[in-house]
Amino acid sequence: MTFSVLARDPATGDIGIAVSSCILAVGRAVPGARPGVGVVAVQARSRRGLGATLLDGLAAGGTPSALVRRAAHSAEDADRQIAVLDVTGRIAADTGPGSFPECGHLVGDGFSVQGNMLGSADVLPAMSRTFAAVDGDLPDRLLAALSAGQHAGGDLRGRQSAAILVVSGQPPTDEDDGVRMDLRVDDSGDPVAQLGMLRNLQRAYEERDYDRLALFAPEGARDLYAALAASSRGDREGVRRALEAMRERPGWSAWLRTMAGDTRLAAVSRLLG
Structure with a gap:
C-alpha cells in the first residue's frame, strides 16, 4: 500500500x-x-x-x-x-x-x-x-x-x-x-x-529567493516579498508599488513600523530614501 x-x-x-x-x-x-x-x-x-x-x-x-x-x-x-x-x-x-x-x-x-x-x-x-x-x-x-x-x-x-x-x-x-x-x-x-x-x-x-516567494508565498505576504525582490534589483518603483499594496491591508502599516529594525526592510527603506 x-x-x-x-x-x-x-x-x-x-x-x-x-x-x-x-x-x-x-x-x-x-x-x-x-x-x-x-x-x-x-x-x-x-x-x-x-x-x-x-x-x-x-x-x-x-x-x-x-x-x-x-x-x-x-x-x-x-x-x-x-x-x-x-x-x-x-x-x-x-x-x-x-x-x-x-x-x-x-x-x-x-x-x-x-x-x-x-x-x-x-x-x-x-x-x-x-x-x-x-x-x-x-x-x-x-x-x-x-x-x-x-x-x-x-x-x-x-x-x-x-x-x-x-x-x-x-x-x-x-x-x-x-x-x-x-x-x-x-x-x-x-x-x-x-x-x-x-x-x-x-x-x-x-x-531568500524573494522573486519566487512573491509568486508562491501565501497571498497576504506576497507584497512583502515583492518589495524585497524589487529592492534586491534596485527597482525603486517596484518597491513603492509593493509597499503601497501592503499598507492597504488592515494592520500591515503597524506591522511595518514594528519591523523598522529588520535588515531586509532597512534595505527597502534606503532605496526609497
Missing part, C-alpha cells in the same frame, strides 16, 4: 525518508526519525508502535540488522514491512511473508527502497536506480527516487498522500532541534508532485 526510500547523505551525515501511499496522511503512519539516532519506515500492516520501538533500539545501541531480525521473528507481524537506517549508514529491511504483492525491498549503499501493493514490478528498481544516479542534496535525491517510483506505477490503488522527513546525524541541542525538513501532503490527487513543490518553497525561504 506504500512505497518509500530511506538514505544517509555521506557528505553531511543527514538521514531521511520520503514516502507515498494511497492512504490519508501517510506522514503520520510510516516514517519515523530521531536526530543523532536513525530513521525507520514501518509499512504494510505493521504494529503502529513498532517505529518508536525500533528507534529506541537504535538509541540503545542496537544495529539495524539485529533490530530488523528481531521484528521479523514476531509472529503477529507477518504482514509487516520495515526498514531501519542508523547514523553511520548501516541499513536493513524486511518484507513479511504476508505483505501485499507486488511487494519487496532493495538495499543499496547507505539507502534502501521498499514497497507493497505496488502498481508494477518496476517501482523499486526505478527508485533504486534513480537514487543512486542523481546528484543533489539528500531531500532532492529522496524526492527524485519517490517520483521515479510514482512514474513506474506507484501504489496500485492510486495516490493520496506523501511525506519527507530529514534530520541531522547529530543529536539535537538547545540551538538546533536537528530537523532539517518535515513536509507532508495529507490528501492530494498528485501528492508526490505537491511534495516537490513544497520542497521548492522551503528552499526559497531558506535561500
